[in-house]
Amino acid sequence: MNIRLIAGLTVLVVLVVAAVLAPWLAPHDPMTQSLFNQLLPPAWLAGGDANFLLGTDNLGRDLLSRLIYGAQPALLVMFVGATLSGMLGVVLGLIAGFFGGWLDAVISRIVDVFMSFPPMLLAIVLVAVVGPGVGAVITAIILIGWTRSCRLVRGEVLALREQEFVTSARVLGVSRLRMIVHEILPNLLPLLSVLFGLEMGRAIVTETILSFVGFSSSSIPTWGSIIADSRPYIYQAWWAMAYPTLVIMIAVLGLNALGDGLRQATDPLARR
């Protein structure tokens, strides 16, 4: 029984379902404002309205609907951001680790330079300069994410390169490309699964932070913007900030568990 894999998949499935079926699942339009229904408490608290299960925000918008719609940008940014930053990091890490020499020196130096900035600082500066939007958020995620996978993959490849099965492949005269694809990559799979889970969680958090500071697209509700909108009313309506915070926490924990579970499933040593 791979509990982590099951828990992670459950979280992922819920996210995907919420994002895809948002127009049918959400009881209200996430953008419709209502002056009569401002800051309504959730249905189970005094003064709650069964029409608005989780209550409303300061503009009278339904929080449940906004949370459900918020899964769309989160999922988009998570998949695209984590995939692209992972691919960039893996390719550069493979090159640095496998070929070594001056290529390794140059790539490692660039990683050092990027790691000399606090990651979120770099993301904020980039989005501040380029201007807000989903594209800028994804670019920021790639910019700060690739160094982590690059460093880890490089280290792993350095270790793998010295293994006997790689040496024997070399003796047999296997081409370098074939060696990377058939010998190195399959052995990187456990590491890559963990990394992908971690990076997906990080991408969601980065998106939340950037939309929290108002740097994401404003046409769709994002979890970060729900947090930002509810922050000034925290003493009147604490729940409005609690939902998105909890949703993001569960998403991050679930995605990390998914990565761990995938590692267990792909690592022949862990499976035993």
Added chain:
Amino acid sequence: MTVSYLLRRLLFTLPTILGVIVIVFVLLRVVPGDPIAMMIGSEATPEDIQRLREVYGLDKSIPHQFVVYLGNLLTGDFGTSISLKQNALTLVLGRLPATLELAIVAMVIAVACGLALALVATYWRKSWVSPVIDAFDSIALSIPEFLWALLLVLAFGVLFANLPISGRFDPARQTDFVTQFYLFESLLRGRFADALDLLRYLLLPALALALPLMAIISRVLSGSLREALGQDYILLARVKGFSAARVLLRHALPNALLPTITITGVHFIFLVGGTVLVELIFSYPGIGNMLFGAAMNRDLPLIQSVTIVFALLFIGLNFLIDLSYTLVNPRVKVG
């Protein structure tokens, strides 16, 4: 450790610093298009813009601009903040102590609590305590400081207690501090009422920063403690009849500490990076918060100063941590 070794190590950081400057230059000077159009209002005529381009040397080639830029930075000229109309570097350095104080208090919390958790989990390793601490560590580790900050605001700022959730001290309080290190200064001058107030404001942001590192310290130290407890000298200490607590504290702990010190150094840098967000959530007046103001106003000189000061801080800390390894671990050869 010789002076020549120190100098050589310092020399190694130069390419990294140059790389940092190149990235900042590309991000702030090349990507955004026309910095002049951003600096002056929309009412400027094309002639005005052309004149300013010449004044700032923007009509020259990019490499030429970079050399001028590098010269400015080396002479300490980071430009004038557009929104605050003051020397950008002075502004940032004035805020830096607040950020450092936050990071140091967070570090102290992380080390103290992490150490305690590891010792408790190891001492009661056969009871339910150990798995509970283990679960706590996993959660504390996976959740980034940004979410911890929000949760702490909700839990201890609003729901269960009424701790302050914004600012650095009670605005009603008189502040005649000489330095910007308010907490350290009030402690040194024996003004404990001030110190207590400052700590009340620091507690939640510092805790949000400390939680992930606390979990890492607890994890790594528990691991090495358990390993140490299986060694022969521990068996000897037990045979000598020392109490379990004494064996743990006096015999196992000193021998298990090294990996924890190493990893704490590395993660202290991440903790310092985390201040950017935590300061924003708690409206704490450090350089992270200054960055957000600068980003909102597209105040490029100020953004640049914060970025470079932060990067230099990271590189400096890395340098110090590397040096401390050679001091802490006699097995690391200097060469």
